[in-house]
Amino acid sequence: MRSLPTPAHESLIVGTETGDDAAVWRLEEGRALISTADFFAPVVDDPHTWGRIAATNAASDVYAMGGTPRFALNLVAWPHGELPLEILTEVLAGGAAAAAEGGWTVVGGHTVDGPEPMYGQSVTGEADEGNLLTNAGAQAGQSLVLTKPLGTGLLATAVKRSDPEAIQPGGWLADAYTAGVAEMTRLNDVAASAALGAKATAATDVTGFGLLGHLQKLAAASGVGAEVRADSVPVLPGAWELLDKGFAPGGTARNLDHVRPWVRGSDDERILTMLADAQTSGGLLFCCPPAAAEVAAARLAASGHGAAVIGELTAADPGAVVVV
Numbered sequence: 001m002r003s004l005p006t007p008a009h010e011s012l013i014v015g016t017e018t019g020d021d022a023a024v025w026r027l028e029e030g031r032a033l034i035s036t037a038d039f040f041a042p043v044v045d046d047p048h049t050w051g052r053i054a055a056t057n058a059a060s061d062v063y064a065m066g067g068t069p070r071f072a073l074n075l076v077a078w079p080h081g082e083l084p085l086e087i088l089t090e091v092l093a094g095g096a097a098a099a100a101e102g103g104w105t106v107v108g109g110h111t112v113d114g115p116e117p118m119y120g121q122s123v124t125g126e127a128d129e130g131n132l133l134t135n136a137g138a139q140a141g142q143s144l145v146l147t148k149p150l151g152t153g154l155l156a157t158a159v160k161r162s163d164p165e166a167i168q169p170g171g172w173l174a175d176a177y178t179a180g181v182a183e184m185t186r187l188n189d190v191a192a193s194a195a196l197g198a199k200a201t202a203a204t205d206v207t208g209f210g211l212l213g214h215l216q217k218l219a220a221a222s223g224v225g226a227e228v229r230a231d232s233v234p235v236l237p238g239a240w241e242l243l244d245k246g247f248a249p250g251g252t253a254r255n256l257d258h259v260r261p262w263v264r265g266s267d268d269e270r271i272l273t274m275l276a277d278a279q280t281s282g283g284l285l286f287c288c289p290p291a292a293a294e295v296a297a298a299r300l301a302a303s304g305h306g307a308a309v310i311g312e313l314t315a316a317d318p319g320a321v322v323v324v
Helices: 047-058 060-064 085-102 152-160 174-184 189-197 210-222 239-244 250-262 269-275 290-302
Strands: 011-013 022-026 031-040 068-078 105-113 118-128 143-146 202-205 225-228 263-265 284-288 308-314 321-323
Touching (some): 047 060, 068 085, 152 239, 189 284, 210 250, 210 284, 250 263
Antiparallel strands (some): 225 308
């Protein structure tokens, strides 16, 4: 969390980050303001879909804190001499579609010339301070709920390395691509509501650091240990096959190298690589009482989410993640 100047009538709430660039400000009457930003290069070929994924991902930190996005600014870098502005129009339309679905308003933005296309949003939201979720509030004895399947890093790498026909109907990547796009464009609003309804005390979104990276940061910030049941972790259709074919992105390998000193239990590189897969617009990971976790996961699954209870938190070895 960045250190920001604090106006006299507001205060910066420290220790509420979800692992990415986000800040929370205390307002009047128990309200809190959440500010976050995220943007990245294309992960799919279709510009409208890319815009939708990027905007969905940008709002994820707000949902991870139990908040509601209210407005956003577009953030764009565009090689105008290489790509026509008509493509950018489609990207922005995709971002606007995600915002319309989530109920936030895109009020403007900023565009610069760049060597490669980049798009995302700076999103501002609000939350009840009493319901604010952080990555430092987890408690031993709670269960871990993951609300989306893993594997988007593998999928994005496979798409980049394959011919366009691979994702067309009948193509070898078609089913995985369809499932992956559905998850990457799925807002985390319902997941956030489920976390609050389950009386969650901590949450994070699972994005570039992978499940292991984000969970380790949550465990360390909360002073607890974590145990993950690998066979309970949901993955995208075909994701294991993509891993076996060598489509793990470089970011996943760096994730695993970084988190390895805190990982206990399994030394199965295949399993650990999947758990470290760098996600784009991933789900939420939240901590709540065991009975509430089972109910929340079942309700999310009934609504189409690939959600599951994947483990629990312990008092042993704070900051460590045991994979079983």
